[in-house]
Structure formats: C-alpha cells, structure tokens
Amino acid sequence: MADPASYRPAPGTIPTSPGVYTFRDSDDRVIYVGKAKNLRSRLSNYFQDPGHLEPRIRTMVHTADHVQWTVVASEIEALNLEYTWIKKFAPRFNVMYRDDKTYPMLAVSVKERFPRAFLYRGPRKKGVRYFGPYPKAWAIRDTLESLTRVFPVRTCTAGVYRRHEQLGRPCLLGYIDRCSAPCVGRVSPSEHMDLVDGFCSFLAGGNTDRVIRDVRGEMTDAAENLDFERAASLRDQLGAMEKTVEKQSVVFSDDTDADLVAVASDELEAAVQVFHVRGGRIRGQRGWVVEKKASTDDSIDGGAGSATGADSADGAGDAGDTTWPTLLEDFLTQFYGENAELANATESAVGGNSRVSEPDGVTLEPVPREILVPVLPTNRDRLTDWLSVLRGARVTLRVPQRGDKRSLMETATTNATQALRQHKIARAGDLTTRSAALQELQEALWMDDSPLRIECTDISHIQGTDVVASLVVFEDGLPRKSDYRRYRIREAAGDGHSDDVASIAEVVRRRFKRHHRDRTAVPEGDDGGDLLDGEVTVEQAEAGSKKFAYPPQLFVVDGGKPQVNAAQEVLDELGVTDVTLVGVAKRLEELWVPGDEYPVILPRNSQALYLIQQLRDEAHRFAITFHRASRGKRMTRSALDEVKGLGPKRRAELVKTFGSVAKVREAGVGGISQVPGFGPALAEAVIDALTQPEGSV
Structure with a gap:
C-alpha cells in the first residue's frame, strides 16, 4: 500500500478555489471522487495523521497512488461535476449516489394543462423541465415558497388538485394567494401558462434581479418595522433563491455534444486540457503537458529582456501566442486521429458501431459535433473537413464568445494553468532532476564546479515609470526566498525614461559592492588580536554570516548580449573574477556569455533549460510584484x-x-x-x- 506522504502535493500548490478532486490508484483508476468549496483546505485533511481518519478514508488514501483536481467557478458547479463523475466512474470508496438516487431537482411539468412545480429525484422524463440538481432539498422548498409569492403557480399533486376541483374551493395556498387556484377557475390555462413561463424564466436566469430585489425590499421593510422574525425568514429565503439560481457552466442543454480544448503555455511547454461534454454534462477530463516546437520566426538577436510589460500574465501564455494555432492543429490532428483509430479497432473486434456507451447511458462519439478552442488553428477549413470525415457528419470548430460555453472555457483554461504549474513544481522538486540540471549547466558553461548558488536579476517598468529590479536566489536548484532583494533604479531611470542596459549595470554594481563591503567588513575596534589560525571572535563570525558575504557561482541577467556586456564591465571594474555571468534572452532561451559571438543553445528538453526558465520566471514575477506595489503607492500619494x-x-x-x-x-x-x-x-x-x-x- 502507498504512503500518502509520497504523493502529497507540495504546500501552497493546491488552489483555494472550489473544485472536484479524484484519488486514483497506480493504474489511474478513479477510486474516490469528492468536491470542495476550498480545495486546499479539504485535501489537507486527507494527509493528516492516518490514525485520525475513519477506516474507509484511511484505506482509500493508502490505496491511492496520486490525487488530481479540477477547478470550477462555484460550489454548485463542483456539486454537479462530482455527481456526474460518481455516476460515470462508480468509485469503490464513494458511498453516496452510486445507486439510482440522485441530487434533488426542481421540476416543472410543462406539458400538463396546468403545469405544476415540485421537488423531484430520479431519472429525467419527457414533458418535464428540470432545474438543478442542487445540494439540499430545503433550498428548493424555500425557493418555491419565495417564488410562488411572485409567480403563484400550482404546486399540488394531481390527487389534491382533483379533490379541490370537486369541492369547488381552493386549498390553503389558494386562500393566501400563494397559488393562482386553477382548480376552481380563477385563471385560464393561458394565464397560468404565463405564470409558469415567468417562473421558468427566473430559474433560467431571465428575470432574477427583479424578484430578488423585491424579496430584499420586503426583508428591509420587515427589519425597519421591527418584525425581525419575518425579516429572518425572508433573509433565509433570499439566500436559498440566490443559491438555487446560481449560474452553472458545467450543465448545458441536454443536446450539447462538444469538446472544450484549453491551453496554457510558457516558452517551452504547453498544458492542454480537454473537457468532454456529452448530454449537457462534463463526462470526462483529460490533460497533457506537451513540448512546444520552436517558432520559425524566433531570432537570436540578443534583444532586451526586461519585464517592461509589468501587467503581463505570469507563467501561462495567452491567446495571442503565435505558436498556439499551429500547436492546436497538431494536437487536434493527433488526438482525434488516435480516437478514431481506437474506435475503428473496437468496432472491428466486437462488431457494431464505433460509439461507446457510458455507464449512465450517454453515448460518446470519437469526434463530437462541436469542438471549442481558445483560438482557431491554422488551416481551419482543411482540419474541419477532415474531422467531419472522421465523424461521418458535420463538425463545427469555433471559439466560444459568450455564455456558459465561454465560462466553461475559462474554467478549463484555469485547470490548464494549474496543470502546467504542477508539472513545473514536480520537475523542480525532484532531487535527481535538480542535480542533473546543475550538472548540465556546469558542462554547458565550462564551469569548474556545479553552480550551487545562482542569482538572477530582472527589470520591470511601464514606459519608464516606477523602474525597479528584482534579485532572486536559487540554492541547490530551489528558491531561497529569504535572500531575495528588491532595488529601485536611481541613476539609470527617472523622469519618464529608462535604460534597460544601464539599469542592469546599476543592479550588478550595487549587488557586488554590497558583497565586497560585507566580505571585507571588520568589527570596529577589532584588529584580530592573538587569535589562532581559523579562530574568530563572535562579532567576526556574525559579520561573516551576512547573506551577501559570499558570491554566487552563476549570475544570470534577463537580457541578451548588450545586458551581459554591461554587467561584465561592472564585474571587471569591481575586480570580481570568481563569478560566471550569463544572460538569458527571450524566445529561444539562449544563454549569452560575455565575449562570445554566439550564444549557448541548451537542448529544449534539457533539465538545465527548465531550471534557467524557472529562475527567469521567478525574477520576472518578483520584479512585477514590486513594480505594482511601487506604482500603487505612488498613485495614492498626495x-x-x-x-x-x-x-x-x-x-x-x-x-x-x-x-x-x-x-x-x-x-x-x-x-x-x-x-x-x-x-x-x-x-x-x-x-x-x-x-x-x-x-x-
């Protein structure tokens, strides 16, 4: 059995957003599905002392091999996705909803002469419109109580309706105007249907603001009249209504058949997430991290590497990345081509058609009717025709612009960003990987020893204002945040202008002047006395322990040849000879060494390049954070x-x-x-x- 500590996610890497998590065994089979309002808080409970866990959960965490999670926009979305996946995967350690029971739904029998609204559990039927499912039955009952004040639709059963129709008098709800009493002819079928349409429109999000505003007004009036009991009741009804009508981007119309493909990328890799929507629900999620191909227009020009766009996205790429259309075309071609081949092989082996039946009766096609992407791939028309041939029917390839599909695309993109971040953290956290990265850097840069301490600096500003710099430190391939430093550029910037090359030189000069001062500092009044060789006083030991009293083995500047040459001039001026200096330029991540005409090109799949990229991204993030703080402070001063x-x-x-x-x-x-x-x-x-x-x- 696995030790939960062996696959516990690193601290701080689990998002605090709502979501659904799955524990999986070594064969990647789902053994438990859960939902959480706060993923970090919930998942941390599974990795506490096993003695504090109930027997079923304790067995589950020892059976599992790893844990995955999917971020969604709200607790309601998490609820729906959890329900769908429990039905699909039938996890062995889940107790609830593995049988035919379902979450409660609000149903409206729209095909009846006088439709009724009611609480319902069970399989869906024709002629009934459903809203939900929802987490608690009380939320639906309270919402019905509130909505029937505005839309007095029928809520009674067929038996109650017939009895009062025979008696010729309405029930209690009819007397208190909570029902339009169609049983005694107070309203015609068309008038009652108008009420039902308004009722359904509210639940679908059509006129929710007016109804909620009226209930909130009643609550305020009750409180002003000191009728606190009624105000509290209206407050609870208001909360139930808002919970019930909360938007859900994981549930669509029943005929929605689509795949959503989301991408998050950096210069080297891209995380792709695919959400499979069948029958209006997410039936599955798959993810990959793929290597990006070098763009043909990438150039080795040694351009400036400062973070001049201080508000740019950190870590993940955006839809403006010029490599995305090509990446998407390659991915869609390979993914759906393999799906079609697998389906054809299955069809040949067992006979029949190539569609796959899911546990809840939903039929999955290898290629769906609609494929939603963040940007249109290159050769869109040719790709669409090819996908249509694979499906045997027309396939639509488009970018969602608004509504629930756009919302779900944003959710999928969030998951892709999380997946890319997890991939990078896992790569950086492995001791063997870090050792290999340092060894590769030593060999590529012809260093005598592995660079156990690496420092990197980056400049951040917007059009020459609030120019700042960051200095981040990695030791043994891991960030050492206690040694991070921030600089305000004083000499090379000001009055709306900035010189990135001079700014780099200023940071290098200030950093290594500090190093020289700390290393040569002797406590006042201490001339060493008659100390033995190797013996130091307490003051000398404390002075020598200053964080910048020793230099890095490798110093990295974010930029190309001009930045590196400027930094090397400063090191020569200060007499620093025991530090290897390189510059990392954008696009191809090439390393510029002082005095060399051509850069060092690391293999795109090398561990050394991943470490350099992580170092550069961390310097970029730290510089942007300081820039934003400086800019905000300046804008609030008077x-x-x-x-x-x-x-x-x-x-x-x-x-x-x-x-x-x-x-x-x-x-x-x-x-x-x-x-x-x-x-x-x-x-x-x-x-x-x-x-x-x-x-x-």
Whole structure:
C-alpha cells in the first residue's frame, strides 16, 4: 500500500478555489471522487495523521497512488461535476449516489394543462423541465415558497388538485394567494401558462434581479418595522433563491455534444486540457503537458529582456501566442486521429458501431459535433473537413464568445494553468532532476564546479515609470526566498525614461559592492588580536554570516548580449573574477556569455533549460510584484503627505471635513484653522504644500 506522504502535493500548490478532486490508484483508476468549496483546505485533511481518519478514508488514501483536481467557478458547479463523475466512474470508496438516487431537482411539468412545480429525484422524463440538481432539498422548498409569492403557480399533486376541483374551493395556498387556484377557475390555462413561463424564466436566469430585489425590499421593510422574525425568514429565503439560481457552466442543454480544448503555455511547454461534454454534462477530463516546437520566426538577436510589460500574465501564455494555432492543429490532428483509430479497432473486434456507451447511458462519439478552442488553428477549413470525415457528419470548430460555453472555457483554461504549474513544481522538486540540471549547466558553461548558488536579476517598468529590479536566489536548484532583494533604479531611470542596459549595470554594481563591503567588513575596534589560525571572535563570525558575504557561482541577467556586456564591465571594474555571468534572452532561451559571438543553445528538453526558465520566471514575477506595489503607492500619494507635522489622523480629518484636496486648497488658511487640531502655522504649511508648483522641490 502507498504512503500518502509520497504523493502529497507540495504546500501552497493546491488552489483555494472550489473544485472536484479524484484519488486514483497506480493504474489511474478513479477510486474516490469528492468536491470542495476550498480545495486546499479539504485535501489537507486527507494527509493528516492516518490514525485520525475513519477506516474507509484511511484505506482509500493508502490505496491511492496520486490525487488530481479540477477547478470550477462555484460550489454548485463542483456539486454537479462530482455527481456526474460518481455516476460515470462508480468509485469503490464513494458511498453516496452510486445507486439510482440522485441530487434533488426542481421540476416543472410543462406539458400538463396546468403545469405544476415540485421537488423531484430520479431519472429525467419527457414533458418535464428540470432545474438543478442542487445540494439540499430545503433550498428548493424555500425557493418555491419565495417564488410562488411572485409567480403563484400550482404546486399540488394531481390527487389534491382533483379533490379541490370537486369541492369547488381552493386549498390553503389558494386562500393566501400563494397559488393562482386553477382548480376552481380563477385563471385560464393561458394565464397560468404565463405564470409558469415567468417562473421558468427566473430559474433560467431571465428575470432574477427583479424578484430578488423585491424579496430584499420586503426583508428591509420587515427589519425597519421591527418584525425581525419575518425579516429572518425572508433573509433565509433570499439566500436559498440566490443559491438555487446560481449560474452553472458545467450543465448545458441536454443536446450539447462538444469538446472544450484549453491551453496554457510558457516558452517551452504547453498544458492542454480537454473537457468532454456529452448530454449537457462534463463526462470526462483529460490533460497533457506537451513540448512546444520552436517558432520559425524566433531570432537570436540578443534583444532586451526586461519585464517592461509589468501587467503581463505570469507563467501561462495567452491567446495571442503565435505558436498556439499551429500547436492546436497538431494536437487536434493527433488526438482525434488516435480516437478514431481506437474506435475503428473496437468496432472491428466486437462488431457494431464505433460509439461507446457510458455507464449512465450517454453515448460518446470519437469526434463530437462541436469542438471549442481558445483560438482557431491554422488551416481551419482543411482540419474541419477532415474531422467531419472522421465523424461521418458535420463538425463545427469555433471559439466560444459568450455564455456558459465561454465560462466553461475559462474554467478549463484555469485547470490548464494549474496543470502546467504542477508539472513545473514536480520537475523542480525532484532531487535527481535538480542535480542533473546543475550538472548540465556546469558542462554547458565550462564551469569548474556545479553552480550551487545562482542569482538572477530582472527589470520591470511601464514606459519608464516606477523602474525597479528584482534579485532572486536559487540554492541547490530551489528558491531561497529569504535572500531575495528588491532595488529601485536611481541613476539609470527617472523622469519618464529608462535604460534597460544601464539599469542592469546599476543592479550588478550595487549587488557586488554590497558583497565586497560585507566580505571585507571588520568589527570596529577589532584588529584580530592573538587569535589562532581559523579562530574568530563572535562579532567576526556574525559579520561573516551576512547573506551577501559570499558570491554566487552563476549570475544570470534577463537580457541578451548588450545586458551581459554591461554587467561584465561592472564585474571587471569591481575586480570580481570568481563569478560566471550569463544572460538569458527571450524566445529561444539562449544563454549569452560575455565575449562570445554566439550564444549557448541548451537542448529544449534539457533539465538545465527548465531550471534557467524557472529562475527567469521567478525574477520576472518578483520584479512585477514590486513594480505594482511601487506604482500603487505612488498613485495614492498626495501633496498632503509632504507636510511636516501633518500625520495620518489629521490628514484624514482634513480631507473628511472639506471632501477633497482641491477644496482644502480653496478653504485657505482661515478655513483650515477652524478644523480641530490645526493652528495657523500648520494651516499655512498645508496651503504652501498645495500651492507649490508641480515638480518643484
């Protein structure tokens, strides 16, 4: 049996979003399906002391070989996906819903003369419109109670309806106007059908705002009239209504037959996620991480590598990636080609058609009617014709623009991003992989020893404003965040201009000046005395333990040949000779070495290249984070911040009294002096600061 600690996800890698998780054995068979409002919180419970787990769960975690999860947009979506997958996979350790029982649904018998709304469990029937399923029956009952105040549709059974029809008087709901009482002819069939249409439209999301607004207004009125019991009841009804009508992007119309293909990528790899939707539900999910082919227009030009777009996506690529159309065409061709071959082989072996019947009766085609993609692949028409031949019917290939399918595409993209991140973390966390990466770097750069400590710097700004730099540190192939440093560029940037090459040089100079100062620092008043060889005082030991008292074996700058040459000039100026310097340029991730005419090209599948990419991405992320913080702080500052003697409380009181800084200026010294805590001297200082010309010192 497996030890749960051997496949426990790394701390912080599990998202905090709602989702569905599956525990799988060594043969990748699903043995347990669960849902969670917070995946990280729920999954952590399975990896606690096994003695604290109930016997069934303890056996399950020891039987499992790994755990996977799928992120969705809401708890309701997680509920629906969990239900669908339990029905499909029939996991051995799941207890609920493996039989014919189902989650409760809200049903409307639209084909009856006087349709009724009711709570329902069981298989779907013709002539009935269903909403759900939903997690709790009480939510549907409370929603019915609220909606029948606005749409008094029939909710009674056929027996109750016939009895009151014979008696000629309505039931209690008819007397209190919670039912339109069609049994005694208060409304005609057409009038009742209008109520049913409004009722269904609300549940489908058509006019929910008005109804919810009316209930919220009643709740407010009840609270103002001190009728707290009714206000509490309306509050509960309001919560139930909002829960019931929550949008669900994992449930479509019953005839939806589509595959959603989502992609998240970086410069080297792409994670592809496929959601198989059959019969309006997600019947399965599959994922791969594939290597991207080098683009033909990639160039080795040694261009600037600074993160000038500070708000760009971190880690995952976007739909503007020029390699996506080609990648999608290659993937779709291989994926559906293999599916069709497998289906044909099955058909030849067992006879009959090539469709596969799922446990809940849904028929899966090797190629669906519709394929949804983030961007249209190259040669779209040719690919569509080929897919149509494989299916034997017309196939549509398109990009979803709005609605539930667009929402599900976003969910699938989130899962692709998570999958790519997990893949990178797994690669970085393996000791053998890290050792191989350091060894490959040593050989590629002709170093005497493996670079156990690597530092990388990156520049971030937007059009020359708030120019900052990051310095990240990796030791033994892992981030050492306690050694990270941030820099504000002082000399090479300012007044709306920035020089990336000079900024790199400034960071290198400041970093290695600090190293030189820390290494040569001697505690004041300590000349070494009569210490033996190798013996040091406590002060000397503490001074020598400073984090930057020793240099890295490898220093990486984000950029090409110009950045590397500028950094090397600084190292020569400071006399630093024991550090290997390289620059990593974008696109092909080539490594530029000072003095070399051509870059070092690492194999695209090498562990060394993955480590360099991870290092560069971490420097990029850290620089962007600092840039955003600096930019936000600058944008929230005002001239009042520069007034001496004006603290946060009196500054807030001043703005609160006058409403804005402009009105404070208009108030003048006399008006400001009337504010409690402000004397004439401080008021005059405030006016001087506000009337000072912009940009003056």
